[in-house]
Amino acid sequence: MRRNQYSVTKSFTSTAVGMAIDQGLLTLQDKVIDYFRKDIPENLPKLQLQRLKKLTIEDLLTMSAGYGEANLMDDRRSLKNKNWIQVALSTPLIFEAKKQFTYTNCTSYLAGVIVEKVTGCSLIDYLMPRLFEPLGIQRPGYELCPLGHVFGGSDLMLAANELSKFGQLYLQKGEYNGKQLISKEWVEQATKKQIDTANASLDNSFGYGYFFWRGSHNSYRASGMLGQTCIILEDKNAVIAVNSNEKNSQAIKDCIWENIYPNL
Template structure:
């Protein structure tokens, strides 16, 4: 199955570390161009944040329609204007999950308190629900999980997700004030990532247990907002042929293909070739599933 894929990767000098293909619950193909080890997932991390949000909502910690004022009273600047405060009331969990706050830029924060900084930024365009990719949204979403559960997000996911998937001692990044980054920084192996995709393919069910609410999996992975790439769910990208993916910078990806009952996980270190590698997967593997 992977012969043509490997040939194309080598021919085009794509810096792909490895690939795992699961079909009908069975690993049918695997190849490592480099020894397998835990690698930076970049924005694939966001899909784990989404998973934690879904679990916390299902356990009654908060609602998708709750606004940020409910969770961050201590971080809201005391001198913000009434208009700013009124706009923050419209920054809901749902708006964070859909990346639909166009006043939140895609920049990495360098200050000492990320929460206070983000909440101090005016959101005058909050009434316009337009896709604006930003790490700020997923950072806030993860912090909400931690505030309400009173647990580190990785700790919260440990018994609920990681342990059933056989994933131990997950590495990740934290903000200066100690919150899980939420947007990037997690490290996993390609096989660990593929098992995460398998949980979603099976609508939250894995190894005899319902790990994630089926309803959340459906909501998180369907198109919630339009994008140039074809749509976005709750930190999952919609993809062609009714597929969706957890996707990170430099070619980290976990593609879930319901119509083929398959998962394809890839780890890479690419500059600007992610779409080319995805197309290579489509041309050489998808048609063989």
């Protein structure tokens, strides 16, 4: 049964960025604003524009763009402005880039749109022949913004066995069924700790990569808000995929570490 993966979607967006980098279509140090010159809202505050000009794709991937703790993109269905690109660009950057980890959908949405701009197709169309089809995954469901861009921060629809294939790809350093779908270098960069997280509780204290969480037991994971999770355990050569609808998602992680992990 397919379920909404919520923020697990971000790790698929990260994968698309990595594939575009492997193709030479963009780099981590590209300035975000260069992809949105025609989308910049008029009359932006001077400080906002200054900070946008310094923002890189890597800052998006590490959630260190400078956004505040809560912003409009995280309650996107109530937005009056249907141009979500303008919403993301005009949402105040409270901090300089790279200064603080702040979890938000703005970053993954912009990253996904950038992939669409450099590839000339939708995020899903880009991933179909490069990721989903080689993994044996039929076209997933997904959300579109009012502008027609795939929303790269949430709402990808997948089943648990499909999610496990994604984890297996990363466990095998980007190789699946004898084919290198994404470079080993990207897998290693995307899944290692790139920044400390603001929330130092539980698994989150282990840091964040490029839209991947670091976790205990030398693990990393793609993670959604209702317990959807794909945990890659390199030390155990194992993947644990869960497709749930549980508000207490920490209870699921506790169960994994207490009951499943010791028996691997």
